[in-house]
Amino acid sequence: MVRLIVLALILANGVYFAWSQGLLRDYGFAPTSQSEPQRLAQQLHPEMLTVLSATDLKRIEQQVQADLAPKECLRAGPFDDAQAAALRNVLEGALPAGSWQLDTVTLPARWIIYMGKFANTDAMAKKKAELAAMRLKTEPLNNPSLELGLSLGGFETQASAGAELQRLNQRGIRTARVVQEREESRTTQLKLPAVNESLKARVADIKPALLGHPLKSCS
Structure with a gap:
């Protein structure tokens, strides 16, 4: 009798071990999986982290403040073809790309x-x-x-x-x-769509190329 009990316990332990390790999954017997692979995908990658110096942090803060500051749209013109070509050369060297545009417009009679x-x-x-x-x-x-x-x-x-x-x-x-x-004519106008304080200081460098045309609000 005791021998049967011992054999039953050994058999039960073996079955439990096989069940807990998922060895009986093909037969429909396996514990519920507790893994959450989506959490693994959300983990931070330490190799991608960068330690910022105080100077870098201050520079980023200043850039964020400049981006959040109010911006003003300014325009000037009109310019003929030769004037627009000369102005383009000045703009390319004085202002960041994307901060200005030269638009061709039709002036009515x-x-x-x-x-x-x-x-x-x-x-x-x-x-x-x-x-x-x-x-x-x-x-x-x-x-x-x-x-x-x-x-x-x-x-x-x-x-x-x-x-x-x-x-x-x-x-x-x-x-x-x-x-x-x-008479009705085609001409070119300068547009600065988003002038903030930092860009405004650099706009002063292009004023001689505006040939006396003032910068006015786009509104």
């Missing part, structure tokens, strides 16, 4: 209500004072060939300029006329 040409600057100043007394504003001319003269407003079509001239005639303006200030 522009018509103005024009008074002039005046004999001298005194005559033009006198007429400007008369217009101010009538609460009429003048605008700067963008066509040097029309100097010395005054503009009472610019329009994209000759018809709209003519309609405004008729209204001004009713207010006593008799010597003004509609002239074309510029």
Whole structure:
């Protein structure tokens, strides 16, 4: 009897060992797997870690702060083909790649209500004072060939300029006329889409190449 019990215990231990080692898995008997391979994939790889010095950490912090700082979109122009080519050479050496772009744009024709040409600057100043007394504003001319003269407003079509001239005639303006200030043309504009404080300091280096065109907000 004792011998049978001992044999039964040995057999039971053998079966348990085979079960615990997965030797009976093909027969449908095996313990539930507790492994989590996804956790192994999430483990850090120490060979990929880099120890940063205080200088490196400060540089990264400054870069993060610069990236988070407010950015401004600026533009300047227009430039003709020769001016744009010269400006491109300056930009490539002065500003980081991707921080600027030269866009080709079409400028529509522009018509103005024009008074002039005046004999001298005194005559033009006198007429400007008369217009101010009538609460009429003048605008700067963008066509040097029309100097010395005054503009009472610019329009994209000759018809709209003519309609405004008729209204001004009713207010006593008799010597003004509609002239074309510029024809439709293709030109190039500079755009700086995201100027932060660090880039703004470098933008000063390109100002001579802008040929007097101011940098204005894109909005």
